[in-house]
Amino acid sequence: MDNYKYLMIVDWVKEHIASKGLKPNERFLTEKQLCEIHGVSRQTVRQALMLLESENVIVRVRGSGTFVGNRSAVSPSVSIRGSIGVISTYFSDYIFPHIVTGVESVLGSAGCTMQLAITHNQVYEETQALESMLANGVQGLIVEPSKSALPNPNMDLYAKLRREKIPLVFFNAKYPWADQPCVAMDDEAAGRTVTDYLFDCGHTKIAGVFALDDVQGHKRYSGFMQSCLTHGIRESERNVIWFATSEKNDIFSYTQDKLLGLLKDKSAVVCYNDKIAVKMLKLCRDNGIRVPEDISVVGIDDSRYASICEVPLTTVHHPQKKLGEAAAKLLLDMIEGRETSPKDMLFTPELVVRESVADLKMGSTIQSVQRKKGMK
Template sequence: MDNYKYLSIVEWVKKQIEEKGLKPGERFLTEKQLCEIHGVSRQTVRQALMLLESENVIVRVRGSGTFVGNGIGRTAPVTVKGSIGVISTYFSDYIFPHIVTGVENVLGAAGCTMQLAITHNQVYEETQALESMLANGVQGLIVEPSKSALPNPNMELYARIKRENIPLLFFNAKYPWADQPCVAMDDYAAGKTVTDYLFSCGHRDIAGIFALDDLQGHKRYSGYMDSCLAHGVAASERNVMWFATSERNDIFTYTSDKLLELLRGKTAVVCYNDKMAVKLLQLCRQNGIRVPEDISVVGIDDSRYASICEVPLTTVHHPQRKLGEAAARMLLDMIEKHTGTREDVLFTPELVIRDSVRDLNAADD
């Protein structure tokens, strides 16, 4: 009976997604949960999930779980362009589900299947993902680089991709040596925009917290520094703390004393992203530092955390889904027209003002 029961599970899953109005990128039930609901073996559930995945109804991400795909309710494509490899550093949290969903929506509408791999920002996992996708004969690649500011041992793999004329573009950032196009938010502008806003509110003693191993961190730092220099604050580089992304939580635990020392005497701080800003809010509360009364905090990305955290964050908006859609459209165009190198596409970040910044000018009136 189990040999055919998986088909009933397939229909049940499709019905659940439709009736509950689940959107692409939302987390779905686990294998274990499906086994318990239907009273079948894990092998039967896996058969169902394999079929659902082939129809793009669900997407399984190793180490992260099962998510809703884009296969429900879509009309049959006119042409099939084959399989596209998408490699992201993360998927199940922050801005990443929206970016990947944007990619998948465009690819799905064009009749492409998507092979998704997550690297957890580890270069070795990027190696495995690239090798696997090349072995599976993908028609093109959309890649978010791992540790983009550091030397990368995968250069030969990328050279092979170029030799074999496999269309490739990067998103969020690209390696300094890569000549393929990149679709990203303008991270330099993001850092400069939030820092300029702090200066416009009367702040001059401004600290910064940035990622040292990815180019987004470097560019956001550059925007912060140029804003400080433009406002006559030349020593701002002394007010910066750098962190490695794999150790980003440590600065709020093991090295929190150094972070608190950095904040001493400052009226504001620019955080690498909203995640870091939210953790900083928590650290401030634990140490009796009021936001924004004692110190103002700005983030970058306008993630879901920004509006629901204890003090809603002033930040800049990351295009997320639009960025993913633009990356997919560009890659499809590269495949169709057999074009080579293209110009990067940069989205201009928009300032989102909330409650985490104190206007010192108003306080002086």
């Protein structure tokens, strides 16, 4: 099915209502009649009717039929915007509200409505969200994948999106098998940037804590390892602990001894993100380990936690709202045909230096805040 046939039907309906002088509450054509007129499937007609109903051009009453709405006189020459599906792993915490706000601001300015679904990083909930949005006839999708580094049973649903030519943009990460574009921070560069900074401050014995079930964790680990190898540290992979994102709230309780053992002979630790870094600060405090005097701690994402925690964190800045805006703009360009060969868009991480790192070369704690901005 050509995904844009339903837009042609939307235009035709508006023109038909205007040319026939149909008034609000007058009975309109049935789904069957529209299928016969346009030679399309009922699914295509329903997709058009859902968009028309959202604009109040028509009103559907169960058991009675379809009627002309109050906004039927909208000019068919006006650019038509439909509903865009946004699927995020989380929403109410951390960096996610700012990303979704960025998406919503662009879609709202373009006259689109947004359907938001939260998966809690659960693949089954992603399945439900995709099925629901396909059934609702979304014009495009912006998706943060769940457990992106693991095999995913939703490949058939993503294949269906491609067959039906429904544009898709991933954000933060994408599945290794997906060839749709992704808008994200350069996570490999993020891991390398914070680790390079530790080496610049004289640290050579550096540990790492990373998420094993998402692509971001793998890329941040890759950047960590690149930095270590560049600085001649060959055994760094032995100094890493992996955790599942579903266990992030428990890792510092049931693996406490293992974590303390990891830190024992280290002067610094790179954490997967700021949430893990804040938990690392608490672990150190509870066990009499001073930060940064005894060990330095760095995070990634520059979340709101980074600047207000007990020892303000050195981290790298996640573009958050800008990332959401970029993902929405890319999707609209794809929908409207301005972008026919979309590519991944990576934001260069910005180093933010605070008080959680000791400069061993200077024998002091770094106090200044520095940012280097850019995007590639």
